[in-house]
Amino acid sequence: MVEREVKAEGVLRLSSMVLAAISAAIVGLDEQTKTVFFTRKRATSRKLEVLWAFTIIASASSGYHLLQLCGCIAIAWLRKNHSQVANKFFAWIRLLLDQGVAYAMFAVAVAATEGSTVALRGVNPLQWSELCNIYGKFCRQVAGGLICGFAASIAMAVVSFFSARNLFKLYSVHHRREISGLKKWRWNLFYSSFS
DSSP: OOHHHHHHHHHHHHHHHHHHHHHHHHHHTTEEEEEEEEEEEEEEEETTTTHHHHHHHHHHHHHHHHHHHHHHHHHHHHHTTTTOOOOOOHHHHHHHHHHHHHHHHHHHHHHHHHHHHHHHOBBTEEEEEEEESOHHHHHHHHHHHHHHHHHHHHHHHHHHHHHHHHHHHHSHHHHHHHHHHHHHHHHHHHHHHOO
């Protein structure tokens, strides 16, 4: 049962990492050049700063999930060798980092969607024109990257659920009995070495 949970968490972390990396690559590498009124203009993610922030945060969250995936593999290996891997401090750190990354990814995806909506529809009172009429390919690729970003943030929220479950399992009565039995066994082993 525990192995299945670790495998499921590993698969979710892998999917979070891949989706975040794909969204960062799609949005970050997207560009289109058009001639507008005899001048060549280029649309990139750096022109709209929220898209650049989306690229950076998606890349960072992908790297974070790569590190955590390595941690999942290490935990699975340690559990296979019958080692007790339960530390409340590290479980709390892991939960807080997972939730922070999930919230940051979701927040930047929402902000990038809002910025893209302004580029899509324009703002007439401010005389901002619709840019997606000119840069159609660019806007479609940004939309695809944002969809991947939202899928990554949903996967990260589920990973955060796994982290919370793993943390609160450490506070359960069953886990305390298991640890106290392990401590008694170690204590008896310690005293038997003196006899």
